[in-house]
Amino acid sequence: MPPRGTDGTRPVTINDIATATGVAASTVSRALNNPGRVNAATRERIEAAARELRYVPNSPARALSSGRTRAIAVLVSDVTNPFYFGVIRGTQEQLKAAGYAQLLIDTEDTGELEAEMLHKMRRSLDGAILAASRLPDRELARLAGEIPLVTINRNVPGVPSAIIDTPAGIGQAAEHLLSLGHRNIAYVSGPQRSWPNEARWHAMRAVAARHRLTFTRVGPFPSGRGSGPAAADAVLNTRATACIVFNDLLAIGILQRLRERHVRVPEDLSVVGCDDIFGADFCHPPLTTLTAPIEQAGRVAVSMLLSRLDRTAAPSPTTRQQVMLPVHLTVRGSTGPVPAPA
């Protein structure tokens, strides 16, 4: 059992440092983690020895006795969706800075897998960030009691969240289309159980109520380029001259199908996406879209989570329970004046 490690040398432990400096292991532990608790002189000796011996703390051991693992999980519903790249990038950055490890989990868009993973790993995690939970509110609230949680783009009472305010952006998008003369707009719906999808749809309705315009909803479609053809055909089947699409991935799929069907964008139909993912600027035509601060959402979510973990007895003084991130409309080539009536 002792001779672990492929190189044969037994890894150096806290005890080796203790022996080397002539203090107790407990003192070493304190010197390293709780600097105020030990005399400056001894601490320095210990730190020197630790450096000398190239000591690296054994995280499992630490986790076992302290209960803290310094690992947090990031759950996404589909790692190949570019939207999550941004999230992952943001969390990655912030977590690394704080000395936490990032466990990436693909939930494959199923709530069961999500809940199961979270439950099983709850002892080996300090917390989790849910980038696209498919879980019902109640379940989510329950899990939040098991393990510290922060959601992105999902608002559940009692669970802190970073929310990208795409719904507000929908207003801007609609006004943009209005100013181009469009009066008949379709909303292309994403997955039914997606919280942001519902929020965007509600925003659409609100906008439509404020202005005089007709709107239709088509879908729902699974988010992904594969749904593009069906979605495009559905839109063409309405009288809409423009559409706002649940997300860019789907919008790009629609663009491709429209080209196949020789429908010109934006001459015959204007298309607006959401998120401004990788690719939205170089697809053809470049996509007018609601630019979301995706990376920032990841960073913010991590900050919220970490501040919850660190709080030493303090209930929740400065930490807000919800952070709303603004989006803005980026106009590119996929939107234009309404076509002259046939």
Add this chain to the structure above:
Amino acid sequence: MPPRGTDGTRPVTINDIATATGVAASTVSRALNNPGRVNAATRERIEAAARELRYVPNSPARALSSGRTRAIAVLVSDVTNPFYFGVIRGTQEQLKAAGYAQLLIDTEDTGELEAEMLHKMRRSLDGAILAASRLPDRELARLAGEIPLVTINRNVPGVPSAIIDTPAGIGQAAEHLLSLGHRNIAYVSGPQRSWPNEARWHAMRAVAARHRLTFTRVGPFPSGRGSGPAAADAVLNTRATACIVFNDLLAIGILQRLRERHVRVPEDLSVVGCDDIFGADFCHPPLTTLTAPIEQAGRVAVSMLLSRLDRTAAPSPTTRQQVMLPVHLTVRGSTGPVPAPA
């Protein structure tokens, strides 16, 4: 210390099961991990109790005593590069199936960070997959002694690897261009310390030697769309009528710049990329590229790593040390006949 867990209930341990079934903890452990070692009847009783009590093993504790963490790290040089999405997807899938956790690490393209991370985490990992190591061969070999390693697209003696045979594809790409009449081809070089970049360049030279054609090398450029303008300008500064670009990301950046400069693709210049990443099919014009089995590379790398870990005393019978994955040329809109000489 005992009252951990936000919900207050102390988590179920192996001892609870032992008490419940009237056996020793060690027997429970064996029943759960080493089924053959314990009587079928007792094992079933234990399994039933475990299910009943909703037992979830505590991984840190397990890791501490066994030395195995059931976690493996995947190191990429830049999480926002779509090439790695594929890799991550592949590893994710395979690791989950094998019951391993995936730790995602962004090395920010620096060898030091890579080595440091690997060294620091070696006790909390069972192994690692390096998707784009920037480390020198020697260093890599040394680290492979510290912790089981598998590389992707990097060939170092003694370190198992999954290699995408893009160099072979370069031949196909060159022949494609030749058949279109191109005789003057530029290779747009990626990062200098990138192993695949060098391999691709060597392949280019080999092809050029076989056929009668002039070739130039421009670069190196950091891989990323940001390098597009500089790279495009550099290519235009040569007499090349076509270029093969280190990777699609850079190629897409070049496409954008060419459009800005009103250079028509493929009429004025043909462009070939490598990898066939997300976006290569819907950029404008769609990119002719060498389609790489990226996800598969991730899966293969995981299999190789896992088989090394599992091998119970067996030296290395069936496991190959290197797996070569074939690519194929996907012709899209960015390549065409050589322009008539001015």
Add this chain to the structure above:
DNA sequence: AAAGTCATGGCAATCGTTTGCCATCTTTTG
């Protein structure tokens, strides 16, 4: 000068598993 405070460091229990070793009981073998 007695009594209280504080800073410092050691002891030992604990976290939840795994695993080497041994004891017992049951089979098989010669």
Add this chain to the structure above:
DNA sequence: CAAAAGATGGCAAACGATTGCCATGACTTT
């Protein structure tokens, strides 16, 4: 039928840290 072999389960020692509690000595306070 005795001896060897195998199956099964328990004991207890790790694994490497953290942390509550206590002892000591120095420094304040009254």
